Amino acid sequence: MNAARSLTLALVAAGGALAGGALAQPPQVGGALPGPLPLFPAGHWWNADVSQAPVDPGSAAFLQFVGPNRGMHPDFGGDAPNHPEIYGIPYVVVPGSQPRLGVTFYYDDESDVGAPGDPPGYPIPEEAKSQPKWIEGGYPGGSTAGGDRHLLIVDRDRRQLFELYDVHWTGAQWTAGSGAAWRLDESRRRPDGWTSADAAGLEILPGLVRYDEVYGPDPIRHAFRVTVRATNGDVYPASHRAGSTAGALPMGARLRLKASKDLSGYAEPVRKIFQAMKTYGLIVADNGSDLYVTGTYDPRWNNGLLNPAFASLKGADFEVIQLGWQPPGGGGGGGGGGGGSPEPCVPGPTKLCLNGDRFHVSVTWRDFQGNTGQGRAVPETADSGLFWFFSANNLEMLVKVLDGCGLNDRYWVFAAATTSVEYHLTVKDGDTGAEKSWHNTLGVSSPAITDTNALAVCP
Numbered sequence: 001m002n003a004a005r006s007l008t009l010a011l012v013a014a015g016g017a018l019a020g021g022a023l024a025q026p027p028q029v030g031g032a033l034p035g036p037l038p039l040f041p042a043g044h045w046w047n048a049d050v051s052q053a054p055v056d057p058g059s060a061a062f063l064q065f066v067g068p069n070r071g072m073h074p075d076f077g078g079d080a081p082n083h084p085e086i087y088g089i090p091y092v093v094v095p096g097s098q099p100r101l102g103v104t105f106y107y108d109d110e111s112d113v114g115a116p117g118d119p120p121g122y123p124i125p126e127e128a129k130s131q132p133k134w135i136e137g138g139y140p141g142g143s144t145a146g147g148d149r150h151l152l153i154v155d156r157d158r159r160q161l162f163e164l165y166d167v168h169w170t171g172a173q174w175t176a177g178s179g180a181a182w183r184l185d186e187s188r189r190r191p192d193g194w195t196s197a198d199a200a201g202l203e204i205l206p207g208l209v210r211y212d213e214v215y216g217p218d219p220i221r222h223a224f225r226v227t228v229r230a231t232n233g234d235v236y237p238a239s240h241r242a243g244s245t246a247g248a249l250p251m252g253a254r255l256r257l258k259a260s261k262d263l264s265g266y267a268e269p270v271r272k273i274f275q276a277m278k279t280y281g282l283i284v285a286d287n288g289s290d291l292y293v294t295g296t297y298d299p300r301w302n303n304g305l306l307n308p309a310f311a312s313l314k315g316a317d318f319e320v321i322q323l324g325w326q327p328p329g330g331g332g333g334g335g336g337g338g339g340g341s342p343e344p345c346v347p348g349p350t351k352l353c354l355n356g357d358r359f360h361v362s363v364t365w366r367d368f369q370g371n372t373g374q375g376r377a378v379p380e381t382a383d384s385g386l387f388w389f390f391s392a393n394n395l396e397m398l399v400k401v402l403d404g405c406g407l408n409d410r411y412w413v414f415a416a417a418t419t420s421v422e423y424h425l426t427v428k429d430g431d432t433g434a435e436k437s438w439h440n441t442l443g444v445s446s447p448a449i450t451d452t453n454a455l456a457v458c459p
Contacts, residue, residue: 027125029134030211030298031093034156034184036424036439037213038222039206043435044187045237046206046222048327050256050281059320065247066228066290068316074306075227075288076209076295084132084139088297089150091205092134096157098123103164107178110194110240115160115181117453122162122179123155129169133297141169150197151176152205159184159439163197163204185437190239198225200251200285201239207283209295214269220276224295226255227288235324242287249284254321256281261317270309281321291315345430350374352385353430354401355411360428360435361399365389366442367421375423389421401427405458413438415449425449429457 025031033039038047056062076088100121105111113120128134128151129141139145153162161184166177180196182188182203190201198204207225214220230245238252257277266274282293293310295301345353345360352361363375367389375387375397384400397417404412413427415438422442428435434457440446 025095027092027094027098027127029090029092030296031154031156033093033154034159034439035441038220039161039184040182040203041185041187041435041437043327044206045326046203046283047280048223049279050223050254050321050325050327051259051279053254053256053325053327054322056320056322058323061247062249062253062320063315063318066249066315068314070290070315071311072291072293072313073289074209074295074301074303074310075292076297077301077303077306078297078299080138086133086136086138086297087303088295088301089136089152089204089208090133090297091152091154091208092125092128093154093156094123094125096155098125098155101174103167103174103176103179105176105178107195110190111176111179112181115155115158115162116183116188117451118158118160122164122174122181123153124151124164124167124174125153128167135167136297138297141167141174142171144168150204152197154184154205161203161205165197185439189237192239195240198285199231199240199242199287200234200283202237202252202283202285204285204294207285207294209273209293211296211298211300214272219279220272221280222276223254223280224273224277224282224293225285226282226294227286227290227292228284229287229290231284231287236326237283238285249320250323251284251286253284253323254281254325255284255318256321257313258317258319261313266309267305270305274309274313343428343430343433347377347379350377352377352379352387352399354385354399355383355403358430359401359411360430361385361401361426363387363397363399363423363425365396365419365421365423368442389419389423397423397425399425399427401454404452408452409456409458410453411455411457412452413449413454414451417446420445427454429455432457 079086101124103122132138132140136150137147149166151164151167162181164176164179168175178195190196195201228249230248231243231251232245232248234241234251241251263271263274345357347353354361366372375389378386386395387397389396396419400414402412404410423440426437434455436454438449
């Protein structure tokens, strides 16, 4: 068994080297996002099903402030008449090899210097300095044009999201108002009082209406970002306030399209968007225009279809969900992976219970023929175990959960797999319900997982 384990680790290292040596795809505006989608775990605040959440007692008064006859508007589209201006917010997908560049912030005390646990820097593509349509507004980084100038970047290989506000290239360095970075496999709120690249302290990209979702085969499974003209304080999941107007909604407030609203007369793409507003709602994330819903820049949008459909939805068609509402088990918090409810770990054929039986460990897989299944668990030690996918004689994965609390106040997850099938590894803390997942893309030789920031659930 020891020899087999040594062989496993050697093969993983070789596979990771081959994968890293492959030609990386260049940075791309609107590139394919890394799965699984939607972005972030199922328990994340952007992905929570709010269809059964209670209505806030002040709902009618809040919507009276917004305006019961106020029409909704899609704050996204394609190219604007004045080149290079655009509608909506572009996002950029980069490879893991993209160099990390330093950014100087004027809200540096509330900004991240880089991704959690990584060296400082943001993977800003060279093209963003001089080429249009990489940054919100359309003007390149070297332009002095104003606006919010958000730059959203996804590192598809490291599964990280970087977001910058008011970003500029001075000719010598990148500057921004604020910046934040997240790992896509965890739910982590900003510290209370902190902004992000958005006024509410939230992520931007997971709340955008995206063309690939609207015209894809699956339902949209996340909430949308919405603005109102004024706000008053903040509530969960927001961490930052940007106003104190009496009677206004707080940052982080959730709106929901009423279940009684008839959607049968809308075109299918519009109906899909509006159904998501019933199931997942909208989150107030910034001050702006009332009921402006944010989406991505994409020249394929048909605003002749979208604009009148959105305008037909009025403030009175919505209700405000109980302020600060969280799904059962919570939706993730500041300092741990997000997830579900506390649950004692019981080992089984497809589950390991590691580190004093505290942590649930499971893995699902999908092969090249589309077959799916759950990894079969083989316990080894108190902190480690193995999984096989296809045969008990062919071990696919070694997983360890280690106590690093005395070193960096985290539990660590290490894993090695000799496979190129798609898999989704999940580790859940039975004491707190916090969880984190790691994903391998089909056809990619699985890299080793060495996550020393996995779960911030130390005593």
